[in-house]
Amino acid sequence: MNIESMEPEARAAIEAADSIAALEDLRISWLGRKGRITGVLRTLGQLPPEDRKSVGQKANSVREAVEQLLTERTDHLKRAEADVALATEKVDVTLPGRRPTLGGEHLITRVNREIAEVFLGLGYEIADGPEVELDYFNFTALNTPPGHPARSTQDTFYVEGGDDLLLRTHTSPVQIRVMKERKPPLYVISPGRVFRRDTPDPSHMPVFHQVEGFAVDKGLTFADLRGTLEFFVHQIFGEKRRTRFRPHFFAFTEPSAEIDVSCHACDGKGCRFCGQEGWLEILGAGVIDPNVLREVGFDPEEYSGIAFGCGVERIAALKYGVDDIRNFLDSDMRFLEQFWRVS
Numbered sequence: 001m002n003i004e005s006m007e008p009e010a011r012a013a014i015e016a017a018d019s020i021a022a023l024e025d026l027r028i029s030w031l032g033r034k035g036r037i038t039g040v041l042r043t044l045g046q047l048p049p050e051d052r053k054s055v056g057q058k059a060n061s062v063r064e065a066v067e068q069l070l071t072e073r074t075d076h077l078k079r080a081e082a083d084v085a086l087a088t089e090k091v092d093v094t095l096p097g098r099r100p101t102l103g104g105e106h107l108i109t110r111v112n113r114e115i116a117e118v119f120l121g122l123g124y125e126i127a128d129g130p131e132v133e134l135d136y137f138n139f140t141a142l143n144t145p146p147g148h149p150a151r152s153t154q155d156t157f158y159v160e161g162g163d164d165l166l167l168r169t170h171t172s173p174v175q176i177r178v179m180k181e182r183k184p185p186l187y188v189i190s191p192g193r194v195f196r197r198d199t200p201d202p203s204h205m206p207v208f209h210q211v212e213g214f215a216v217d218k219g220l221t222f223a224d225l226r227g228t229l230e231f232f233v234h235q236i237f238g239e240k241r242r243t244r245f246r247p248h249f250f251a252f253t254e255p256s257a258e259i260d261v262s263c264h265a266c267d268g269k270g271c272r273f274c275g276q277e278g279w280l281e282i283l284g285a286g287v288i289d290p291n292v293l294r295e296v297g298f299d300p301e302e303y304s305g306i307a308f309g310c311g312v313e314r315i316a317a318l319k320y321g322v323d324d325i326r327n328f329l330d331s332d333m334r335f336l337e338q339f340w341r342v343s
C-alpha cells in the first residue's frame with residue numbers, strides 16, 4: 001500500500017464531492033474505524049521496526065491533511081447552500097403588505113357618542129346606573145308607586161327571587177340615584193341599556209338603548225327644556241329640521257311632552273315614511289315633578305328640574321335611514337360595515 005499516493009487520491013475525491021452526505025461517506029471510508037488510513041495505522045506493528053516510525057509519521061500527516069480537506073470542503077458546500085437559499089428565498093420588500101382587517105364602531109355606539117358629545121358641550125356630565133334595578137328607583141321614586149296605572153305602560157322583566165328586583169325599563173332611575181347622592185346644580189346625562197317585554201318588530205326590541213338627561217338648578221323652566229332639546233335636535237339632525245312639542249303624560253314630569261322632529265323624507269308634509277304625519281317622535285321629556293324632587297330631599301320651592309330621554313336605536317334609524325332596528329342586534333357585517341365609512 002503506497003501512502004504517498006493516498007493523499008492526492010483523497011484530495012481528488014473530496015474536491016469532487018458535491019454534497020455534505022457524500023463528504024460524510026468519504027470521511028468514513030478514509031478516517032473511519034475501517035477506513036484506509038486507519039488501516040495503515042493499525043498494521044504498523046507488522047512492519048519491520050526500522051520502517052514503523054517513518055510510515056507512522058506519513059500516515060498521520062496524511063490523516064491530518066484529509067481531515068483538513070474535509071473541513072474545508074464542508075464549509076465550502078455549506079456556504080454554497082446558503083447562497084442558493086438566499087437567492088431563491090429572497091423577500092420582495094417592494095410588494096404591498098397584507099392589510100389587517102380593522103373593526104369599526106357599531107352604529108349604536110357611534111350615535112350614543114354623538115348624543116353624549118352634544119350634551120358634554122353644554123356642560124353636562126355622564127353618570128352610570130345598574131341594569132338590574134330596584135323597583136324603588138325604576139318606579140316608586142319616579143312618582144309611580146305600586147298600583148299606579150303608569151306601571152302597566154312599561155312591560156317589565158322581573159328578576160326571579162327578588163320581589164323588588166327588575167331589569168330597568170328606562171334610564172330614568174339614574175336621575176334618582178344621582179339626585180340622592182348629590183346636590184344641585186346638576187347637569188347629567190346617562191346612556192345605557194334598557195329592557196321591556198316587547199315582541200321584536202321593526203321598531204321594537206326587548207333590549208335597546210336610551211340616553212337620559214336631566215338638570216336641577218335654581219329657576220329652570222320648560223323654556224330651558226325647549227331650548228336645550230331644539231339645540232340637541234339641530235346638532236344631531238341638522239339645522240333645517242324642525243321640532244314639535246306635543247303634550248304627553250309621564251308620572252315623573254309635569255308638564256310632560258313628546259318631541260317630534262320633522263320628517264326628512266317629506267319635510268313635514270306627510271309621506272309613507274312618517275305615516276302621513278310629517279313628524280317623527282324622538283324624545284320624551286318634561287319638567288321634573290315636585291314629588292320627585294321631594295323624594296330625593298330637594299326643596300321644590302328652591303330648585304326645579306328638567307328631564308328628557310331618547311331611544312338611541314330610534315335616533316340612529318331616523319338619522320341613517322334604517323327601516324328595521326332589529327338590524328342593530330343581528331351582527332350582520334354587511335349591514336354594520338356600511339356605517340364605518342359614512343361620516
Ligand code: PHE
Binds near residue numbers: 169170284307
Ligand atoms: N323615561 C321615559 C321613557 O322611557 C322618557 C322620559 C325621560 C320622559 C325623562 C320624561 C323625562 O319613556
